[in-house]
Amino acid sequence: MDFSISNTDKNARRGIVKTAHGAFQTPAFMPVGTAGAVKALTCEDLESCGAEIILGNTYHLYLRPGHELIERLGGLASFNGWNKPTLTDSGGFQVMSLSDKLKISEDGVEFASVIDGSLHLFTPERAIDIQRSIGADIIMSFDQCPPADCEREFAEEAVERTARWAERGLKHFAKQNSENDTRQALFGIVQGWTDKELRRRSVGQITGLDFPGYSIGGLAVGESKSLLNEMTAFTTELLPADKPRYLMGVGYPEDILMAVAAGVDMFDCVLPTRNARTGLVFTSEGPLVYRNATNSEDDRPLDANCECRVCQRYSRAYIRHLYNQKEITAHILATYHSTYFYQNLMSGIRQAIESHSFTEFRGKFLERYLS
């Protein structure tokens, strides 16, 4: 993996990441393809929306169809037909948020599968092995992500354990990789709750291990918007300037704009796709609950300012009708629009940084979006 920055605008950065499956432009938003596919979209849809990298969830892919099957079929980007850059999380977040019978120890995390209740163990080494089999271009260290409402002592333990796990994972990764095997890049994950001292300590520990990229974890897990903003800016500033910075699980358009201003390069979130399937899309004039009865005879597109093919052709009234009839096509159309909207936002952000007008771009976007 190779990362280079072509433009900066204050703290905002415009760059490119080159991987074994091709390049993607940053700041980048990665649609989430939990089980390999971004729900309700095809790869052709993702391409025409402008997505250049998608994320897969290690936890889900490990359980079904299994990382070994994916490896036998050529790795994730071959298995799912995407053939472009991919990233996997470490599985840690899902293990801890979705599973029963959780046992966290120094060795790792034992958990019961959401599918059949069978017991599994993820360790820092195992998370690397699984992600090597899945074969994404960018993979993650196994970390411990505490909830926003935990005690400081618990958050501090998580910081320390995350540091020890990062070191174990990195060693294991290095042992498996010859020096010339640069197919995958392993990112370290910074934790630290909503406490600046813990954040600073975690950044020191993780950047001390010299990963090719750094993820900011432990945010967007229930804390307030102002704490998200404060912690993102605080953490980002401490990270090395020459490595890509990935803010995990973020977020709303306004959060992305805030984080880009702070110097973040990569994002992922299920918001645009999950909300699309439950009746809400993102538009230039703010979120639109398209399932509402007020749209029943509204022949306007979801977003009058959007050039996506859904907004060129379909009305709110029609998409709402399909949603009410539980038609799959409602999910397709709404997901396509919101995915396009996010990619179009990122494209606008990148152009604005190039022309040193990011602050103005952000202001104009938010003025319309929040009005």
Next chain:
Amino acid sequence: MDFSISNTDKNARRGIVKTAHGAFQTPAFMPVGTAGAVKALTCEDLESCGAEIILGNTYHLYLRPGHELIERLGGLASFNGWNKPTLTDSGGFQVMSLSDKLKISEDGVEFASVIDGSLHLFTPERAIDIQRSIGADIIMSFDQCPPADCEREFAEEAVERTARWAERGLKHFAKQNSENDTRQALFGIVQGWTDKELRRRSVGQITGLDFPGYSIGGLAVGESKSLLNEMTAFTTELLPADKPRYLMGVGYPEDILMAVAAGVDMFDCVLPTRNARTGLVFTSEGPLVYRNATNSEDDRPLDANCECRVCQRYSRAYIRHLYNQKEITAHILATYHSTYFYQNLMSGIRQAIESHSFTEFRGKFLERYLS
């Protein structure tokens, strides 16, 4: 509506139907868009599959979102973004197959909505009014379609009632339409069970009313394949040569080839789309149950002989995995392939008729398909 035949090959016909929303080539297969959308596809998908006309179900559209709402939003082809030819059934088949509290009288059929149990009455006149509001280019007479296992006496009554209803509907349609209003074409529906005498009688009654096209109803409702073939050929031969012939609810690829050989011009069926959503696709080598475990590591496309974009990109293993994970994208990919497969079959049929090689085309197709 205008119908012209450009080529014949024995009884098979190659033609074109021109409507207020554009033309479609015959023999034509119409994907079924029950609630306006063909399930799991967009209009763009339908276009790239080669579909030129789609069908909407009057029963469903009447209940939700309501024919009056569709009319206010410009009619079906405007409401659903298709902007090309559409056809609606009369609602009769769904009323009788889906509804409770059915009361069939000379006036019409009273039924309880599948959605909320509310009582509704469809009469021959009401079916026309509703279809005029929905605004499809081709609409259907209100008929009575008896099940395959009924008594002959019941089937005979249905023939007689269908004839009286056809006359009432046609009169009502003519009264509403000025002579210059040729936006919609009303087809008559022939019934007659699996009894040649009844079929002959029904054809005589319905063609005596001089509709611009004729539908063959009451088949593919549970009778044997040989009776379907026999009745299709028998009925088709009695219909006027210069009007389009529409075999309702058919069917499997082999049935379509049989019916084209008999001189049928139009088809519709939920098979390709419904089966795709339950784990089966149609391929050049016959039906494939893609959900089966035998496909779990099969990296071949659904159909190695298919040029659709799904077969160019995705493996059976991947689509099966998505199906097992209840991912919408499985439905999208499988539905797209089967819809393309059917449209590609129709395209092959049309080319074969043009080159007077339909018998050879059919033989070759079936040899591979049934092997």
